[in-house]
Amino acid sequence: MSSSHSGGTSQSLQEDHPIVAHHAGASSVDVNGHQHTEILSDPPHGIPSRRSDSAGATVMMIPPASERTPLLKSSPPTPRLHELEDDVHDVASAEQIPTSKMFHEELRTLTLYSLPVFGTQLFEFSFVLATVISIGHISTVALAAATLASMTASVTGYSIVQGFASALDTLLPPAWTSDRPHMVGLWTQRMVLMTGMVLIPIIAIWFNAESILLALNQEPEVARLAAIYLRWASLGLPACTFNCISRRYFQSQGLFDIPTKITLVVAPINAFLNWLFVYPLGLSFRGAPFATALSFNLVSVASIFCGYYYASPTAWSPITRESFNPVTGELWKGWGLLARLGIAGVGQTASEWWSWELIGLAASRLGPVALASQFVLLISQATTYQAPFALGIATSVRIGNLLGEGRARRARIAAATSVVMAFGLACLISIFFIAFRNKLGYLFNSDPEVVSLVASIFPLVALFQVFDGTAGIVSGIFRARGKQSVGALLNLSAYYVLGIPLGLYLTFVHGRGLAGLWEGLTAALVYCSVVGLWVGVYRVDWEAEVASAQARVGGKDVGDATDE
Incomplete structure (x- = not known):
C-alpha cells in the first residue's frame, strides 16, 4: 500500500x-x-x-x-469504477453535461468494457471446440453422441444455471455503486447457495440420461455414450455454475479483465488436457468431458484466488456462523426476490436456447446437405454473435452501476448508445458475411452442395445479424432493470408464436427448405428488436428505475412494479 x-x-x-x-x-x-x-x-x-x-x-x-x-x-465507497467522465461528486451537476459529450463518454466506456468480455466469451467457447475436435477424431458415432449430450446438457443444465445467474446482472452492479457495496458479496453468496440446490435435480437427470434418451427413441449406442459423457461432464457442472456467478461478481466492480485473463490461461491447458486424456492416457471418449470438467474447476480455483487478492474488500460481506442461521442469518434473506429474478432469467435464457435446438431438429429432417449447411451457418452466427453478446453484458453492468449511483439521465443515454453501437457492429458483420459468402463454407466443409447452399443463405444471415445484435442489447437492458420476465415473455412470443411456426410453415409447406427456417428466425428477431426497443428503452421512466434498483440493493422486492 x-x-x-x-x-x-x-x-x-x-x-x-x-x-x-x-x-x-x-x-x-x-x-x-x-x-x-x-x-x-x-x-x-x-x-x-x-x-x-x-x-x-x-x-x-x-x-x-x-x-x-x-x-x-x-x-x-471509494471510487469503484474507472470512470472516463470528470470525477464529479455532485450527481446533479454530473447529469447536466451536454448529451453529445455524455454519448461519447459512454461510447468509450462501453467499448472498453466490451472488449475483455468478448475475449472471455471466445476463450470459453474454445472449451467446447476442443472437446468437439478431440471426440470428432474418435468415430462418427462418438461425435453424434457428444452432439446429443451437448444438446441435452444445454437444455437441462447450462441454460438453467445461466438463467438463474442472470439475476445477479440486476442486483450486483447497482449494489456496487450504492452506499452498501458489501451487498455485492452477500447477493453472490446467496446465489451460490440457491444454484447449489438447483443443481441437485439437474445432476440426477444427467446420471439417468441413458434411460431418458432411450425413451426418446435415440439409438442405443449413441444414448449409452451420451450418458457416459454427461456423467463425466457433471464433475464440472458445479464449477461451471460458480464461474457464471464469479464472473458477474468481478464484472459488477468493473474488473472485466480478470475473467478474461483466467480463461486465457486455462484455454490452452484445456486443449492440452483434451488431447492428453483422449489419446496418450487412453481414456478415449470419456477423456474429453473429464478434461473440460477439470478445466472448469481450474477456472473456479483461479477465480477464488483473484477474488481474494485482487477484488476490492468493500465488495465482500464476511461469512460467520450466524450467517447460516435459517431464522436470522443474512444468507437466507432476500430469497424471494432472488428466486423471482432467477426463474424469470431462466425463462428469458432457456426460451432462446431451446428454440435453436428445435430449429436444429427441423433441419435434420431436410437431409444431410441441409443439416451440414445448418451446422456451418450456426457456427458462423454463434461466433460473430459473441461481439454483440459481450456488448450486451457490458451494457447491463454499466446501466446497473449508473442506476445504483442515481444517475438516471446517463443510464438512459448509455442504453441509447449501446443500441447505436450494436447496429454499427451488426452492419460490419453483415458486410463480412455478404463479401465472403462464397468462401466461408469451405472453412468447414468441402462439399460443393453444402458450400453453395450456405452461400445462398448468408445474405439472409447478414440481415439476421442486425436484429440479433439489437435483441441481445435489449436483453441486457432488461436484465439491468430487473425485467427478465418481460424479456422471457418477449422471447416466448417471438420464437414460439411467430418465428418457429412461420419457419416450419415456409420450410415444409411452401418448400423454402433451410432458408425458410432462417426466414422464420429473422421474423422473430425483428419482432424482438422493435418491441424490445419500444418497451425496454424508449418508454422507460429512468428516475423510477433508479428507485427500483436502489430498493433491490437491500433485498426489497419491488414486486410487479419491476415487470410492468
Missing part, C-alpha cells in the same frame, strides 16, 4: 475505515490534508455522512465501530 504526504499527514490508510475512525475519535481529514476535530453524531444505519466545517472544508462524519461493523467495508 502506497503512502502519500500532504502537510505532514499520512494518507496510507483510508481515513474513513471503521477501525481507523473508531480509534481516531472525532478526527477527520479534508481533501487538502488538514485535520479537523468534530463532535460527531451517529448517522442512521451506520452510514457515514458528509458536511462542511466553518472553514468550508468537507468533513466525513463516521459512526463509531461496533461488533456489527463489517471490518472489510470502507464507507463511503
Whole structure:
C-alpha cells in the first residue's frame, strides 16, 4: 500500500475505515490534508455522512465501530469504477453535461468494457471446440453422441444455471455503486447457495440420461455414450455454475479483465488436457468431458484466488456462523426476490436456447446437405454473435452501476448508445458475411452442395445479424432493470408464436427448405428488436428505475412494479 504526504499527514490508510475512525475519535481529514476535530453524531444505519466545517472544508462524519461493523467495508465507497467522465461528486451537476459529450463518454466506456468480455466469451467457447475436435477424431458415432449430450446438457443444465445467474446482472452492479457495496458479496453468496440446490435435480437427470434418451427413441449406442459423457461432464457442472456467478461478481466492480485473463490461461491447458486424456492416457471418449470438467474447476480455483487478492474488500460481506442461521442469518434473506429474478432469467435464457435446438431438429429432417449447411451457418452466427453478446453484458453492468449511483439521465443515454453501437457492429458483420459468402463454407466443409447452399443463405444471415445484435442489447437492458420476465415473455412470443411456426410453415409447406427456417428466425428477431426497443428503452421512466434498483440493493422486492 502506497503512502502519500500532504502537510505532514499520512494518507496510507483510508481515513474513513471503521477501525481507523473508531480509534481516531472525532478526527477527520479534508481533501487538502488538514485535520479537523468534530463532535460527531451517529448517522442512521451506520452510514457515514458528509458536511462542511466553518472553514468550508468537507468533513466525513463516521459512526463509531461496533461488533456489527463489517471490518472489510470502507464507507463511503471509494471510487469503484474507472470512470472516463470528470470525477464529479455532485450527481446533479454530473447529469447536466451536454448529451453529445455524455454519448461519447459512454461510447468509450462501453467499448472498453466490451472488449475483455468478448475475449472471455471466445476463450470459453474454445472449451467446447476442443472437446468437439478431440471426440470428432474418435468415430462418427462418438461425435453424434457428444452432439446429443451437448444438446441435452444445454437444455437441462447450462441454460438453467445461466438463467438463474442472470439475476445477479440486476442486483450486483447497482449494489456496487450504492452506499452498501458489501451487498455485492452477500447477493453472490446467496446465489451460490440457491444454484447449489438447483443443481441437485439437474445432476440426477444427467446420471439417468441413458434411460431418458432411450425413451426418446435415440439409438442405443449413441444414448449409452451420451450418458457416459454427461456423467463425466457433471464433475464440472458445479464449477461451471460458480464461474457464471464469479464472473458477474468481478464484472459488477468493473474488473472485466480478470475473467478474461483466467480463461486465457486455462484455454490452452484445456486443449492440452483434451488431447492428453483422449489419446496418450487412453481414456478415449470419456477423456474429453473429464478434461473440460477439470478445466472448469481450474477456472473456479483461479477465480477464488483473484477474488481474494485482487477484488476490492468493500465488495465482500464476511461469512460467520450466524450467517447460516435459517431464522436470522443474512444468507437466507432476500430469497424471494432472488428466486423471482432467477426463474424469470431462466425463462428469458432457456426460451432462446431451446428454440435453436428445435430449429436444429427441423433441419435434420431436410437431409444431410441441409443439416451440414445448418451446422456451418450456426457456427458462423454463434461466433460473430459473441461481439454483440459481450456488448450486451457490458451494457447491463454499466446501466446497473449508473442506476445504483442515481444517475438516471446517463443510464438512459448509455442504453441509447449501446443500441447505436450494436447496429454499427451488426452492419460490419453483415458486410463480412455478404463479401465472403462464397468462401466461408469451405472453412468447414468441402462439399460443393453444402458450400453453395450456405452461400445462398448468408445474405439472409447478414440481415439476421442486425436484429440479433439489437435483441441481445435489449436483453441486457432488461436484465439491468430487473425485467427478465418481460424479456422471457418477449422471447416466448417471438420464437414460439411467430418465428418457429412461420419457419416450419415456409420450410415444409411452401418448400423454402433451410432458408425458410432462417426466414422464420429473422421474423422473430425483428419482432424482438422493435418491441424490445419500444418497451425496454424508449418508454422507460429512468428516475423510477433508479428507485427500483436502489430498493433491490437491500433485498426489497419491488414486486410487479419491476415487470410492468
